[in-house]
Amino acid sequence: MIVLTGESLTMEQMRCILYKGEAAAxxxxxxxxxxxxxxxxxxxVADEKIVYGITTGFGKFSDVLIGKEDTQRLQQYLIQSHACGVGEPFPEEVARxxxxxxxxxxxxxxxxxxPDVILLLLELVNRRIHPVIPQQGSLGASGDLAPLSHLALVLIGEGEVFYKGKRQRTAxxxxxxxxxxxxxxAKEGLALINGTQAMTAMGVVTYLEGEVLAYQSEYIAAMTLEGLRGIIDAFDESIHLARGYPEQTRVAQRMRLILTGSKLVTNQGDLRVQDAYSLRCIPQVHGATWQVLGYVKEKLEIEMNxxxxxxxxxxxxxKVLSGGNFHGQPIAFALDFLSIAMAELANxxxxxxxxxxxxxxxxxxxFLSxxxxxxxxxxxxxxxxxxxVSENKTLAHPASVDSIPSSxxxxxxxxxxxxxxxxxxxxxMNVRRVLAIELICAMQAVQYRGVEHMSAKTRGLYKEGRKIVPPIVKDRIFSYDIENVAKWLQAEKREIV
Known part of the structure; x- marks a missing residue:
């Protein structure tokens, strides 16, 4: 059971709620x-004080006073009018x-x-009743108004939910x-939709997926290194300590651990003096992605609380204060940064x-034919x-540099x-498919080299991977292989080193 305090929710606790079946209280x-x-x-409300969103309208209507007899209707109208999201719904784990x-x-x-509002939110979590929330329509300030309105609809018995694998009417x-x-x-509708929970939730799920992929990319890269008879000296600790980035040093350490005992890797001068950058600079490039992941995790955990x-x-x-904590700029920057870092893993x-x-x-x-x-x-x-990879380059253009006025x-x-x-x-999601393709190719390459010469860890990955993708003995429809490996990688919610 994960106990929510409003102050201490962590990424690991979210991982438990999303992927390990933990309940929340x-x-x-x-x-x-x-x-x-x-x-x-x-x-x-009883004293008819003038307070934004409680006894006034919203946005440009903040100067319109609302009588206490209309405060309930004000909140209901707010949710219904702001539920304007369009497009495909967020994945269930994001809604959760x-x-x-x-x-x-x-x-x-x-x-x-x-308290009843919070208790119902938690009932939905624990009974796995997930709101259907369209992905498009939020500006990321004034809160994620449209997406969160679709969440709030469910609390008042309207809209749709995902329940036991089906999309159904909430009521x-x-x-x-x-x-x-x-x-x-009074105030409850506004409290439900003024916030950054749509972008933050999508960020949390993306971070958790990205963290696993970053570990998997090292394991897959290690198998590629074996398939190409790569030079192990590039991962020597002395090189990485000399630069000083701890993330880079840890990647090199994990690569050495993965490749321990391999007879397929070489030393400098055996076959060539240096490898290409895509092999030699794995710690530097992957390590830089880990730096970004660390930054993003820090910002997300602040925003989660x-x-x-x-x-x-x-x-x-x-003190009843109007401010702008709903403005998503800190998370917008962090997730744009995450886009760049993950795109580089695919590059x-x-x-x-x-x-x-x-x-x-x-x-x-x-072509390993x-x-x-x-x-x-x-x-x-x-x-x-x-x-x-090319598609990722266009998607990685920062959304946070744009702004369009509203209200x-x-x-x-x-x-x-x-x-x-x-x-x-x-x-x-694109990175996962690129890594799936690398794994398919790397498995075929090491098969030519001799699986018996692989390290124990890469051989273990090879054996598991071959349960998903058989050896290529003749051309076939490889689309199925790519998607099957990608799904398998997504299912592996663990650090594989």
Whole structure:
């Protein structure tokens, strides 16, 4: 059981909730803060004080006063009118993450919601009822308004959910589970949709996928090194300590560990003096990606525990402040950076693929073909990798450098962070397929060299990989192989060293 406090949610806890079936619960002390804050909102409504989003309209309508008899309808209209998302829905694990993050931020006790709102969010998490949330439509400031409105619809019994593998009407599923939708009270609709939880959730899932891929890329690169009789000296600790980046040094250390006992790697001068950069510079390039992953993890964990709605209530109601914590710029920058770092893992992988298939760059059969000329072998697999890498270059253009004013220029600068998050996720999916292609090619190369000469660790990967992709004895439809390996890599939610 993961206990949410509003202060201490970690990436590892999110991994447990997403991939290990852990349930989530609210910390009792945090819920007491929530109750105290809620009393403040009720007093504001009773006294008809002028407070943004509680007794006023929203955005450009912030000067329109709302009577206390209309505060409930104000919140319901807010959710319905802002549920304007379009396009394909977010993956279920992203919607699940959004539920957890929204509950966690409300538990900080600055938002003014009733405990019932948080409890229903957690019921949805624990019963695996995931809102259908369209991916497109957020500007990444004023919060992820459109996506989070689709999440909030589910709490009031509207919209759709994913439930037991099917897309269904919310009201039907809640009734089946014996859950009652809530009637939103003052401030609650605004508290649910003012925030960065869509971009942050997509960022969390992308980070977790990217971290696993970064480890897998080292293992796959090690097999490629064996297939090309690469030079192990490039990973000597002295080289990497001399530069000083700890991430680079750790990559080199893991590469040495993976390749321990291999009779396929060589020493400088045995076959050649130096390898190409895509082999020799694995620690430098992959290590730089690890630096970015560390930065992104730090920013995401801050945002996972951040109060991001508006207004916020402090000092037991003595201060009710309007600000801009919903602005997604910190996460927009981080996820644009993640896009670049993950794209580079694919860039260097594609160059290793080229060295595996190009007869001008190795002594293996051309394109690893069983009958060069009659059969094309893996020729077109490299084309596919090149296409994915090129697509990533366009997706890696930073979304955070763009801004378009909204709400009659009241909201005149936005982050576009959710677009950046979606691009980072797409890039990561492409990276997985490029690595799948490298693994297919590397397995074929080491088979020519002699599997018995591999290191114990790469031989273990080879044996598992061959359960997914058989040896290439004649041309076949390789699309199936690529997708099957990619799915297998995605299923491996573990560090493989």
């Amino acid at each position: 609210a910390c009792p002390q945090s819920m007491e803060r929530v109750r105290r804050c809620r009393k403040v909102v009720e007093e504001i 993450t959004m539920l957890v993050l929204r509950a966690n931020t409300l538990l900080k006790g600055y938002s003014g919601v009733r 039907k599923v809640l009734a089946k589970e014996g859950l009652q939708p809530i009637v939103l009270q 951040a109060a991001t709605d508006n207004p916020l209530l402090f000092a037991d109601g003595d 260097i992988s594609e160059r290793r693929i080229e060295r595996l298939v190009n007869p001008q760059l190795n002594d293996l059969p051309p 069983p009958q060069p000329g009659l059969q094309s072998g893996v020729m077109i697999l490299q084309y596919v990798a090149a296409s994915l 009659a220029n009241q909201e005149d600068h936005v982050s576009m962070g959710t677009i950046g998050a979606r691009h980072a996720y797409q890039i990561t």
